[in-house]
Amino acid sequence: MVISTYLGNGGMIWIIISALLIISKKYRxxxxxxxxxxxxxxxxxxxILKHVVKRIRPSASIPAVNLLIVKPLSYSFPSGHTTSSFAVAGVLAKYFKDYTLEFFSLASLIAFSRLYLYVHYPTDVLAGIILGLICSGIIIYVFNKVSYINHNTTPDI
Incomplete structure (x- = not known):
């Protein structure tokens, strides 16, 4: 679980995947x-949400808990690892349908690791899943709208 959560630190695994796609002209x-x-x-x-809700992490409410990872300093709600994982997994699943299970399995593993390591409540993770999928939907919509506009307009002469 420590390795799973580490993959989500700073969205690192998702940044690497995105960078590899950006390098490829076909998948840019x-x-x-x-x-x-x-x-x-x-x-x-x-x-925004973490600073509005200001929910203390479960590990902070029970001082005797020995964490397997460095104690997170930010607020708990929503889970940033989960939000970022489902945001990117949602985009990738839309365009790489054959790997949908793998993308969402990785996102789910990262999300579950946050519960297992006692740094999030279940509602933090659930909110992260919902917010992440909303973000992926917004991005897909915006990019498709911009792409449609760019392909269906003629330049002024």
């Missing part, structure tokens, strides 16, 4: 969509 747009979903989820989850 999907890579930018994935990184955009990660950025949006970070802004909404870590940047």
């Amino acid at each position: 747009k999907i890579g930018f969509m994935a990184i955009s979903a990660l950025i949006l989820s970070t802004i909404l989850g870590d940047g």
Whole structure:
């Protein structure tokens, strides 16, 4: 579980996957969509919601708990690891349908690791899943809308 949670630290696994997609001309747009979903989820989850809700982590309420990871300093709600994982997994699953199970399994493993390591409540993770999927939906919609506009307009002469 420590390794699983480490993969989600700072969205690192999702940044690596996005970067690999961006390098490929064929998958560049999907890579930018994935990184955009990660950025949006970070802004909404870590940047706004955590500071509005200000929920203390479960590990903070029981001092005798020995954490297997470094004690997180931020608030608990929503789970940033979960939010970012489901935001990117949602984008990737949309365009790589054959790997949907793998993307969501990885996102779920990262989310479960946060519960297992006692740094989030179940509702933190549930909110992260919902927010992440909303972020992926927003990014897919926006990119498709912009792509549609760019392909269906003629330049003024």
